Amino acid sequence: MSTLSQQSAAPLRARPALAPASTQLAVLLWRNALLLVRYWRSTLAQTVGAPLVFMLLLFVLQRADYAVQSVSNPSPPSAPLPGVYRCQGRSSIPCINIMFTPATAATQSYMSTFAALNAKRTGETALALEGAWSDLAAIPSRNLDMVPVGSPDFIYNYALRHPNVTAWGITFNQATTNGVNNVQYQIWYNSTRVANSSDVFGRQLVAFMRGLDEAIITVLNDPSATVKASIDVTVRDWPVVPPKTLSDSIVQNLGPVFFFSCVMVIFINVVNQILTEKEQKLRHGMEMMGLRPIVYWLSMFLSTSLLVLASSVVTCILGIAFQFATFKNGNFAVLLVTFFLLGEAMIVFAFFITTLVRRARVGILAGIFVFIIGLLFESFVFSSGFVGYIWWKPTTPSAAPIVLSLLPFFNFGKCFLDISTLTTGKLDELTGTYVPGPGFSWSSIYSPVISTLLPTYSDATQPDVPALVVSWYMLLVDMAVYGVLTWYLDRVIPDEFGAALPLWFPFMPTFWGIESRRQRSVEREDWLDEVMSTSAREKIDDEDSDVSVERSRALSAAFWPAAKIVHLRKVYSSLLGKEEKIAIKDSCFTLEEGKLLALLGQNGAGKSTTMNILSGLTPATSGDAYIYGMSVRHQMHRIRKVMGVCPQHDILFGDLTAREHIYLYAGLKGVPRAEWAALVEDRLQAVRLLKVADQRAKTFSGGMKRRLSVVISTIGDPQIVFLDEPTTGMDPVNRRHVWSFIEQFKQGRIVVLTTHSMEEADVLGDRIAIMAHGRLRAIGNSVTLKNKFGAGYRISIVTDPARSDEVRAIVYTQVPGATLEDDSAGSLIYQFPVSSTPLIPAFVRNLNNYEGLIKAWGISQTTLEEVFLKIIRDANPGGYAADQLVVLDDAAPLPGTLRPRFSVRRRNTTRSQSAAAAAANAAAADKDVYTDAAPTSSSTNASSRNNSSLNPLV
Template sequence: MVDHRPTLGPASFWTQANALLRKNLTFQKRNMWTNVRLISFPIFFCVLFVVLQSVLDNQLDTADRRCGCICVERDGNGGCQSSECGIQYSTSDQVASCPIRNPPEWPALLQIPGSNYRAVRTNSIMSSDLPNESCRSTGSCPAVSFFTGNNQTLGQILTRSMFSTSFNISTSDVLGSVSSNVLGSQTYPERTNYLEAAFASALPIYNVQSQCAANSTFSFVINQSSIVNEIEISCVQGLYLWRNSSSQVNDELYRGYRKGNLEEKINEFVAAYDFLNSDGSNFNVSVWYNSTYRNYSTGFPMSLLRIPRSVNLVSNAYLQFLQGPGTRMLLEFVKEMPKAETKLRIDLSSLLGTLFFAWVILQLFPVVLTSLVYEKQQKLRVMMKMHGLGDGPYWMISYAYFLVISLLYMLCFVIFGSVIGLKFFTLNEYSIQFVFYFLYINLQISLAFLVAALFSNVKTASVVGYIFVFGTGLLGGFLFQPFVEDESFPRGWLIVLELYPGFSLYRGLYEFGQYSFQGNAMGTDGMRWGDLSDSTNGLSEVMIIILVEWFLVLFVAYYVDQVSSSGAGKSPLFFLHKLLRKPAPSLKTPSLQRQGSKVFVQMDKDDVNQEREKVEQLLLESTTSYPIVCDNLKKIYPPRDGNPEKTAVRGFSLALPRGECFGLLGPNGAGKTSLINMMIGLTKPTSGTAYVQGLDILTSMDTIYTSMGVCPQHDLLWETLTGREHLLFYGRLKNLKGSALNQAVENSLKSVNLFHGGVADKKAGKYSGGMKRRLSVAISLIGDPKVVYMDEPSTGLDPASRNSLWSVVKQAKRDRAIVLTTHSMEEAEVLCDRLGIFVDGSLQCIGNAKELKGRYGGSYIFTITTSSTHEEEVENMVHHLSPNANKIYQISGTQKFEMPKQEVRIADVFQAVENAKSRFTVFAWGLADTTLEDVFVKVARGAQAVNILS
C-alpha cells in the first residue's frame, strides 16, 4: 500500500477545486431522482395554472358574458324582424368585453353612510356637537362632514350654501332634474361606470338637504340602459361641523371608523374639507374622502369612487360666495368612456403567480441549506479540511455548484412555463427576468451559507427552511402586498420591508405579474427595460437592494464560517492578524510556559521526564527530523452549566520520529480525544503548542493539513459515494493525478480488502461497519501523508480483517509518524513501537511494551492444580520459593499465586514443581509474566488513587 515515489507537494488551489468539483458532480449524479422531484415542483404549478386557465376561459365564454345580438321584434312567422347587438344583459358582466359606443349618463352621487353607520356620539368619540346615538333607532341620523381651515367664518359661509332646502324633480326629464339636486347612496360603486349600482338597487337614494321637511320621500321610475326600476328618494340632513385643525379632523375620522364595540363597529363620516388659506381672492381646499370601500362579493378594490359631487359642491359654494346665489356650475352627469369591443382575458398565472412562483423559487433555499448542514452534521467538511481542502476552493466550488443547480432549475422553470404559454413569462422581457432571477438566487445561496452556521442538525434546518418558504409566501400575499398596493403607505417603510430577502423576491414577482396581467388584458407587451424608470415600478429599487445584500451577506457568511465553522475556528479579529502578524515561533525558541511547569516535572516519572527533556533539546535545535513534537500542550475547558472548569490535558510533551507508531492508551475520559483534537486542529490548545513537519499548529494548520491523514473514531463518509470515489477524491486532494492516482487507489483498495467482488464500486451507505472502518483507514493513508492519526482504527472488525489491517498499518509506518489510540492491548503490542498511558490528562509512563511490563509488572503469576488434599503442601512450597507470595485465587484444588520477580528464579520454580510431582499428582501448572493489560490497569489505578488523595 505504501508508495515509495518522491514526495508530492501540497495540491494547488485548482487541483483542490477540481477534486471537489468532481466529487460534487458524482454526488449529483447519484441523486438523480432527487433532482427530478425538485424540478417537478415548478412543473406541477405551471401545469396547474394551464388547467385552471382552461377552466376559467370556458367560464368567460358563457352566454351571459358573450357579446351578440338579441331579437327585439319578430314577424308573424316567428322570424326576427329587428335585432339589437351589443350588451344583452342588464348587468356589468359584459361591460369589459362588449363595445360601448354611447355609454349611459348617470347623475353624480355622494357616498352616504347607511342610517345605522352614520357618525354619532360614542364612548370613543365624545364630541358634543355630534348627534345622540338614539337617532339610529328612528333612522334620522344626519350625514356628518367636517370642515377646518385658517378662516372659520369663510368655512361656515361656504358649508351653509352647499345643500339646498328643497327637492325639485321634473317628470319630463327625470335624470336631468335629478342631477340638479344633491343625491347620495349607501350602495358601493361598481368597478366601471356603465351601470350605476344605486339605480339598480332596492335601497333608497338620499337627497341631501340642509334641513328635511316632515314629508320628504319621493318615488319615480327610471328607464336607462336596460334598467327599469322604481326609485325611492329619501331626505337626509347634511350636517357640517367645525374642527380647529386638520390633525383633529384626522384623529376623529380615524377613531370613528370601525372602532368601539359591536354596536359602534362603524361610525362613518361623509367627507371632510380643509379650506387651508382660502379667502376672497384665493381658493385652496383639500377634500378628504373614504377610499376603503370594497366590493366584498369579489374582493377587488373599487376602481371608481364617488368624488366628483364632493368637489362640485365646494366649488359651487365658493363660486356663489363670489358671484351670488344665482351662480351655479352644473355637474349634469358622469359616464363611462366609449370603447371598442375587447376580448375578455384574465391570465391566472399573472394574477396568482406572484405567490406560487415565490414558493417555487424559495424552494431552492432549504435544498441548499440542508446540503450545507448535512456536511456539517456528518463532519464531512472538517474531514475534507483535515485532508488538505482549503477554504478558498471549498467556497468557490460549493458556491458555483449551487449556483449552477439554481440556474438550471430556474431555466427549466422559465422555459417550461413559456412553452406551455404562461403570460407571466412570455409577455415580460426575458433579459429583465434573467437579471432579476440571477441576482436573487445569488442572494439566496449566500443567505443559505450564512444560516447554515446556525444549525448542526439537518432535520431542524429542513423544518426551519420550509417554514421560511411557506411563511414568506403567505406573509407576502397577506401582509406585504396590501402595503405595496396602498399608495398612502410610506415608500421609506416599503423599502425597509424589502430589505427582507423574501419580500424583495415577492415585490419583483408582483411587478412581473402586474405588467403581464395588464399586457394580456390590453393586448400589449409586459415589462420592458424602459418601464423600470416608472415611479410606480419597484423592480429597479428591489434589484439594487438584492445586489447590495448579495455581497454583504456573502461577506458576513464567509466571516462567520471562518470564526465558527472552520475546524477550531479563528479569532473574531483574524483579519487584523495578517496586518499585525509577528514572525511565527521556530523550533529554536523554547516554550516560555514550559519553564514554569516545575510542578508537573516533579510529579512525573523518569521516562516522562526524559521525554520532556528530549522535547526541550529538539526545540533548541535549528532543524529536526521529527515529524511531531508536542511542547507542553494543555487544554482547559471553561466552566459551564454550573460545573467547574475541566482540565483535559495537563502539559503533554512528546517527540515522535519518522517510522514510529506511537500508541496512546488510557481509560475513557482521560483526555486522549482532546489531545488528538488539538493535534488535528479541531480545538485550540489553552497553552503550549505542537510542531508537525516543523510547522506550528497554532499558526500553520492549513499547511499541516496537506501532509496529514486522519482516521476518525467514527466513519465520516458520503452515503451515496462508492469506496473508489472516496479514495479518488481524497487522492486528488493529496495532489495525486492520472495513472499515479488510479494506481494508488487500486493499491489502497486491495490493501484493505475492498477491491474484489465489486465492493469498491458499491455505495458506502451499503457497507458493513467493518468495511466502512477499513475504508476510513485507506483514506487516512492515501497520498503518502507524513503524519497520520488513527483513532481506534480496528473497532468493529472481525479477527481476519483486523489482522489484515494491522499488516497495512505496520507497512505504512515505515516512512510515517503514526499516532494511534486504542483500547485493545493486543493491537497496541502488535502495532506500536512505543506506548504512552494517559490518565486524568497527563502522561503517566512512556516506552515500548516490553519496557513497560518490565517496569510496572514486578511479579509472576504461578498457577497449579492438584487434589484438594494437597493444597496446604502446595502453599508451603510456594512460600518456600517466595516468602512474600500472595494467594489471589483458590477453588477445588486450583490455586493462583502472585510472586515478586526479585524473589524468584524461573529455574527454581521448575525444579520445585518437578520435586512436587514425585510426592503427589500435579494435574496442571503454569508460570506467566505480567501482561500489558495488567500494566495498564496498575498504572491507571495508581494514578487515579494519587489524584484522589491529592
C-alpha cells in the same frame, strides 16, 4: 541558530503538498455531480418536478379565472330603485341619517314628504323629523333620522369633527323668480360608509335624489292632494359580453408566489444538504484532509447553480407552453436571467443561513421561515402595481427600497412586476377592460416602466420606478453581500469543537499566506521559551518517573524529535462559562518518527481530545504542539498538508463507494490521477476491502467502515497519522489485517493511535502512554510497563499430587520470594515477584532436570491489561468509578497460561459493597475473586504472540 524545520531531528523527507485549489474544486464538483446523479429523484424534483407542479397549479387557476371572465349575460334582469334606508350607527357611536339646512318650513315639508313617500318603498316606519341640532362637539345619544341644522358650514365642520357619524347632508337653496319656484339642493354623501359594497355612487344615491325630487314636486304641487307625485325608475344592467382579450391577471398577481416557490425548493434542499454534511462532520473530515473551505463553498455554489439554471429553463419553457402572457409577450432571456439571478441569490442566502446554525433541523426551520416571509412579500407586496410600486412613490422614504433590496425576493418581485406590467397590461378604469401591454424586449431592461402603465395614487403622484436592470444589479449585490458574510461567519463562529478564527482574521497577513521572515523561521528555542512562558501549568506531585522523564525531554531545548507536545491543556466550558471540564492537564510528551504511540485510557481520559487538538479539530486552551517544525496553534494549515486522520466516528459519504472515497481524498490530497487506480488496489487490498470497492459505504458493516476510514487517513502518504480507535467493531481476522497494514505504514512516519484494546496497543505500540483524568500516568514500551507495574511472572507446574511437596521445596529454594496461589490435584500455580526476575532463567532451565517429578510447566508475564487496571486504580484512589468495579469469575482455564479463565463483569455497586458481594459470591461458588484492591488480574485477551515474543524468558 537554525530554524525549527531545519533543525528538526527528523525533517520532512519530501513534504507532500496539497492539491491546488483548482484540482480540489474539480474533484469536489465530480463528487457533487455523482451525488446529483445518485439522488436523481431529488435532482429531478428540484429541476423539473417543482416548476411543473407550481406552473400547473397556476395554469389551473388561470383557466378558472378565464372561465369567470368569459361568463356572458345577454339579458340581465331589471329592478326598481329601492328607497333610502336608516343608518345603523356603530355600537358605541349612534349615527345621524340626514342633516339638512336651512331649517325652513318649506325644507321641513320637503323632508317630511320625502320620509312618508320613502317609507312605502322601504317598508320601514317613516324617518322622523328630529329637533334642530347645533352642538358641533356633541355626538347624539341615539340614532337620529332627519336633523335640521343651521348652515352648510355646520354640516361640513360636523363631518370633519365626527367622521362616519352622518350618512347624508342636504343643503337646500330655494328662490322664487317671477312666480316660479326654483329649488336647488346639494347632497353630501358619505361614500366610505359603503365602500365595501358594490354600490359606491350607485343606487342609493340615485334613490335619494329620486325621493327628494318626488317630495319637492309633491309639496310644490299640493301636499294635501291624494295622489302624490311618483317618479319610478327601473334600473337594468347592460348585457354582459365576454371581453375579446382575457386578462392574465392571475399570473400577474400570483405568478411571483409560484415562481418564487420553484426556487425555494432548491433553497431548502441546499440548507439541508450543507447542514447535514456539517452535522455528520463530512465537511470537517474533508477539511482535516486538506480541503480549503473556500473550495467547498465554491463547489456547492457551482453545482447548485446547475440546478438553478435547469429549474429556470424549465420554468420559462413551461410558461411558454402554458401560454402565460408574461412568457408569450416577454423576452425569453430576460425571464431566464431573472429567475436564474433569483435562484443564485437565494442559494448564497442559504449558505449564509447555514453559517448561523449547526443542526439541519434548525436550518430547515429557518429556511421555512425565510420562505414564508418571501411568500408574504410576493403575495401581498408584489401582487399588483398599485402596492408593488408604492416603494418608489415620491413620498416613501428612499432608504426603504434600498434596505429592502437586500432581500433577494424583494428584487425579484420588482423584476417580475415590471415584466408582467408590460406583458400583461393594465385594467382600464373607465372601460373595465384590460389593455394589453407593449411586451418586454431585451432593451426594456434599461428603461423604467412607462408612466401610462404605472399607478396614480390618490395624491396624484406616480412612482419613480428604476429600470429592471437595477434589480438585477441588486440581486448581484445580494450575492456578493451574503457571499462575503458566509465566508466571514463560517470562520469566526465556533463549530462544536470550538475552533474559530479571531474576528479580525481578514486583517491578519498570515491568513492570506503572507508570513514575515520571522514567522516562517521561528527559532525553535524561542518557540519553546514562548510556549513555556505563556502556558498554564499544574502542580503535579505524584508524577510517574517515566512520565517526568518524558516531560523533561519535551521541555528540553536540546532534544528535538519529529514532534513535541508541550504543556497541552484543554478546558471545556459550558455556554455561560459556569461549568468547566478539564479534559487535558498539562500534557508533555514527544513523538518520534517510525514509532507508533498507543494512547490508552479509561473513557473520558482525554485521548480523543488530545488527538483532536493535534489534528486541528479543536483548539488547545493553552500549550502547543510542534510537528515537523510547525506549530499546531499557528500553522495548522501547513500541518494539514502532511497529516492524515482517522476520527473516532466514521466520516463517510453513504452514497459514495469505497473507490470513490479514495478518489475523492486522493484528489484533495493532490495524489496524481495516474496513481489513483493503484492506490485503490493497494490500500483496499491491504484491509481486505477490494472486493467491495464498488459498493456504497452505506451498505458497509461497522467494521468495513472503520477499515475504509483507516485507509482514507493514509491517502497522500502523510508524515503524521492520527488513528482514533481505528479497529473498533472489527472481527479478529480483519483487525489483524489492519494491524499489519498500520505496522507497514508507520515506517518513517509518526503514528498516534488511541485504543481500548490492550492487545492492539501491545502489538502495535512502540510506546504506550496511559492516560487517566486528562493526565499521562505512564509511558514506555510494553515490556517496561509490564516490568514496572506488573506483578512479575506466573508459573504453573503439573506434578504427581503425592509429590507436590518436593516441587514446593524446589521452588522455594530457587526463588525465595515466590508465593503459591493455587494447589489442586498436583497443579501448582506460583506468582514470582518482579524482584525475582533475575532468578527465573536459571529456574526455568533447571525445571527440565526434574523429568520424573515435573510433568508439565508453563510461564506467563503480567499482561498489559493488568498494568492498565493497576494504573487506573492508582489514579482513582477513591475507586475507579462506582459502576466499574472489576469482579472476576468463571474458572475455565485460559489457554497457554494454565490459569482459570476470568471474565470481567461490571457491577453497579459501591466499592465496598462490590468487594463484599464478590467475596461472598466466590465463597459460595468456590471461585477466584479479584476486587479493586487486588493488584493484578489475568487478561482474557492476551495474545499468544505477546506471551512468547514479548516475554524475554520464553
